Amino acid sequence: MKVLPKPPSASxxxxxxxxxxxxKAIFRHGYPDDPPNRALVIMSNVFLHLHxxxxxxxxxxxxxxxxxxxxxxYLFLLLTVTGVYLMxxxxxxxxLAYPSxxxxxxxxxxGLLTRNMHRWxxxxxxxxxxxxxxxxxxxGGYKPPREFNWMIGVALLLATLLLxxxxxxxxxxxxxxxxxxxxxxxxxxxxxVGFQAHTLLLGGTSVGPNALLRFYVLHVIFLPLLLGVxxxxxxxxxxxxxxxxxxxxxxxxxxELERPEYWRKEPQDTFISG
Ligand code: HEM
Numbered sequence: 676m677k678v679l680p681k682p683p684s685a686s687x688x689x690x691x692x693x694x695x696x697x698x699k700a701i702f703r704h705g706y707p708d709d710p711p712n713r714a715l716v717i718m719s720n721v722f723l724h725l726h727x728x729x730x731x732x733x734x735x736x737x738x739x740x741x742x743x744x745x746x747x748x749y750l751f752l753l754l755t756v757t758g759v760y761l762m763x764x765x766x767x768x769x770x771l772a773y774p775s776x777x778x779x780x781x782x783x784x785x786g787l788l789t790r791n792m793h794r795w796x797x798x799x800x801x802x803x804x805x806x807x808x809x810x811x812x813x814x815g816g817y818k819p820p821r822e823f824n825w826m827i828g829v830a831l832l833l834a835t836l837l838l839x840x841x842x843x844x845x846x847x848x849x850x851x852x853x854x855x856x857x858x859x860x861x862x863x864x865x866x867x868v869g870f871q872a873h874t875l876l877l878g879g880t881s882v883g884p885n886a887l888l889r890f891y892v893l894h895v896i897f898l899p900l901l902l903g904v905x906x907x908x909x910x911x912x913x914x915x916x917x918x919x920x921x922x923x924x925x926x927x928x929x930x931e932l933e934r935p936e937y938w939r940k941e942p943q944d945t946f947i948s949g
Contacts, residue, residue, distance in 0.1 A: 727914060733921045739814075740919065743807035747835075748906065750800040754838075755899065757793040760785075765845065767891035769884040772847035797839050804835050816920040824912040827905055834902045841894040844887060855890070856882050 683691070692698055702720070707713040710728075717723045733739050764783050766775045779786040808828065811817055817825035844855045859882065863873035878885030913919060 725910075727918060731918055731921055734919050739921075741806070741810060743803050743810055747800055747803045747807055750796045750803060751902065751906070753796045754793060754800065757789045757796065758895065758899075760789050761793060762895060767845070767888055769847065769887055772845065772887060776846045776848075797842060800835060801839055804832055808832060814920060818920075821912075821916050821920060824909060824916060827909045827912060831902060831905050831909060834898050834905060838894060838898045838902065841890040841898065844882070844890045845894065847887060852882055855886065859886075 702716075704712055704715040704719060707716040714728045717726065717728045761779065764775055764779050764786065766772060776790075779790055781787070783789075811825070811828070840855075840858060843858075844851045859873055859876050862876055863869045865872055874880065876886070876889070877883070878889045
């Protein structure tokens with residue numbers, strides 16, 4: 676009787692995969708088992724590179740940041756995904772904007788859900804960004820060497836507020852029309868550059884098709900791009916400034932987490948404490 680070859684065990688299969696050329700081309704530094712190798716593994720992988728090799732214990736503690744920066748970022752991602760979906764069905768013209776919003780609400784698959792997710796995430800993001808700013812302020816996170824990151828943060832806040840403002844006009848209903856009329860009139864009262872700001876925002880002297888197109892382009896391209904680039908600089912600066920700020924050093928009982936412990940804490944570090 677012919678004896679069938681024994682199937683390879685799980686560990687043998689793992690060995691074959693881990694030693695294959697393809698695996699080694701992607702994961703170049705093996706399992707991270709000592710500090711230098713840990714750093715190499717992190718630096719040479721685009722996804723792992725987003726996280727530091729080590730984090731301070733206080734940074735992984737939820738009540739240190741309340742995850743407010745992280746939550747703001749995840750809301751931004753949610754807004755991007757739902758916004759792209761809505762773009763498939765929305766038409767930025769004075770004749771078609773309102774009907775397309777009605778169609779999103781009643782005809783498009785998951786249209787109402789997506790639109791509401793987009794609206795709620797926008798409101799929530801304003802709240803979480805402001806709370807994040809308050810948390811940074813009260814913990815002195817704006818002090819040297821982080822003052823430049825505070826300035827980047829102010830730009831991010833402005834971009835977030837402008838995103839909300841420009842999105843408000845897009846339904847092209849009475850509420851949108853009059854809210855933007857009031858908002859842009861307020862810009863018109865700014866000293867010295869009031870008239871210019873008013874005309875620049877509206878592409879004319881009153882809220883009309885030009886303003887709608889202008890707000891649309893600002894809302895879907897210019898401001899998200901600005902925010903995206905600003906966020907990349909913001910996160911990079913957090914890293915370069917030695918991670919997020921902590922309690923005053925002499926009262927600090929703060930050890931660095933070793934990588935295995937960090938792996939266990941990573942969901943908390945990325946999702947909760949930002
Ligand atoms: C789109 C909005 C924003 C996002 C997504 C965001 C995200 C983050 C994240 C994830 C962190 C790391 C720690 C944490 O969660 O606190 C952080 C830190 C920081 N953020 Fe923001 N941020 C935003 C807006 C702002 C604003 C408006 C300010 C202030 C004007 C600001 C100033 C700072 C500073 C100074 C740090 C370092 C804080 C420290 O080291 O303790 N950020 N940000």
